[in-house]
Amino acid sequence: MSDDRIRATYLIETPLDPARVADVMAGEQSSGTFTRVHGETDALRARTRATVERIEELEPASTPSLPNSWLGRQGRAGPWRRARIDIAYPTANVGANLPTLAATVAGNLFDLGEVTGMRLESLRVPPRYRALFDRPAQGVPGTRRLTGVAEGPLVGSIIKPNVGLSPDETAALVAQLCDAGLDFIKDDEICADPAHAPLAKRVPAVMAAVRAHQDRTGKRVMVAFNITDETDAMLRHADLVAREGGTCVMASLNWCGFSALQTLRRSTGLALHGHRNGFGALSRAPLLGIGFDAYQALWRLAGVDHMHVHGLQGKFAQADEEVVESARACLQPLADGADDAVMPAFSSGQWAGTVPATWAAVRNPDLLFMSGGGVMAHPDGPAAGVASIRQAWEAVQAGETLADAARSRPELARALAFFGAKA
Structure with missing residues (x-):
């Protein structure tokens, strides 16, 4: 893992292409939104955008795990594809800010319209970033x-x-x-x-x-x-x-x-x-x-x-x-x-x-x-x-x-x- 990246692993469920959903997740939680906006330059994206590091597709499900009005309005149906996804976030986006770290790795992702399942499974931080936070006193x-x-x-x-x-x-x-x-x-x-x-x-x-x-x-x-x-x-x-x-x-x-x-x-x-x-x-x-x-x-x-x-x-x-x-x-x-x-x-x-x-x-x-x-x-x-x-x-x-x-x-x-x- 790069020394300036926080890595989070997610389990998702979606009727869409998991690679597309992973890209939406990375953009939503860093420098992007559902479309490129004014001021979102290539240089800014290169410096601050989260990146998808791994996609492992799993066995699909026959029914969705969660209701989803966004997909319903589009008439989307299964199969409900499941995948495990690793996303890396630049530490500079967050700094030594624990509530914002939580908002980054576990915020609006749970509300994304593209998914019928979203679970944050694990979180890993680089040594220099770990050193910015408190350790146990005892x-x-x-x-x-x-x-x-x-x-x-x-x-x-x-x-x-x-x-x-x-x-x-x-x-x-x-x-x-x-x-x-x-x-x-x-x-x-x-x-x-x-x-x-x-x-x-x-x-x-x-x-x-x-x-x-x-x-x-x-x-x-x-x-x-x-x-x-x-x-x-x-x-x-x-x-x-x-x-x-x-x-x-x-x-x-x-x-x-x-x-x-x-x-x-x-x-x-x-x-x-x-x-x-x-x-x-x-x-x-x-x-x-x-x-x-x-x-x-x-x-x-x-x-x-x-x-x-x-x-x-x-x-x-x-x-x-x-x-x-x-x-x-x-x-x-x-x-x-x-x-x-x-x-x-x-x-x-x-x-x-x-x-x-x-x-x-x-x-x-x-x-x-x-x-x-x-x-x-x-x-x-x-x-x-x-x-x-x-x-x-x-x-x-x-x-x-x-x-x-x-x-x-x-x-x-x-x-x-x-x-x-x-x-």
Whole structure:
């Protein structure tokens, strides 16, 4: 790839010639429109026009994936041709401007009349362009340092109930989870600054429990406080967390936006836990939206440290293959030579029994393995739930089956009997 080009890969569907559509896409998102206009000189086009680098035609479809009035007015019918297209954009068109980068690679393309399907699959940037944006402040090594977990997966949980607990009740639950042996605890995405437990009271209460646990054991548990809000409020919340000795904050990426996350990143050295809730609206339709590979690239340019990828054999709709590809993408550099991996966060229906599939697929311990019910609902209590997950990870990394490991590990045996019956 040229050192001054951003490369995006798309999956399209159209009744037209894919090469013609690719040319329309390249023009629409750079120097052109549907026809050449005044001032659009050959020199300008040579300098600023996006270029089509590859077209791979795929099997056509018998019906269109999306409605399209523009094609209907022209009486266009199938076959509905599908193709994978690579387009390269000059970095000078965009500059160090993340919202405009997103508008360039994922803007009006979704509304083009020529297509009945449009999906941004991946995004690659050159090293010099990557250097213009923020890197994770903590990433994998910083998260390990802050939690004191030098090797193996970090075991985490989510505060449940999601909402309703007072600051003191939340702190008591956090104390219980710290004593259970967790490395990481996070707020749920729907609990940020509620009236019954505002962050101004919840953060000091929770951090008092975390500090007390650290004083007793030497272990500092990382708590990801959900500070999702308007930008100025998030900055205030992050300052409060830092003053109280916290190490991590969480934000709902899709609802805060790129600019807010960039501002937050540049204002704090806390780990930023990126929660992707709402991503399904962007990704679940096979021929519409944004795939996780492109999605995580954009958010990593904002400087997040952790990215949610859901979980294997979990409760959500994503196929296991998509979860695995998402985790691997987080651990790969965004550009050649970039040391900017972020820690993938596995969650949603995770428990000791989903550990073998996770290890077999990823084969990398640099991850957050978060379990809500798998910890809190263990029949022998949260400490046994945490122990069962750690025992499962020890077993799979040693090449041992869970059934064999459970013979000498009662917490794991109870988890397999209890949760396995519900699976």
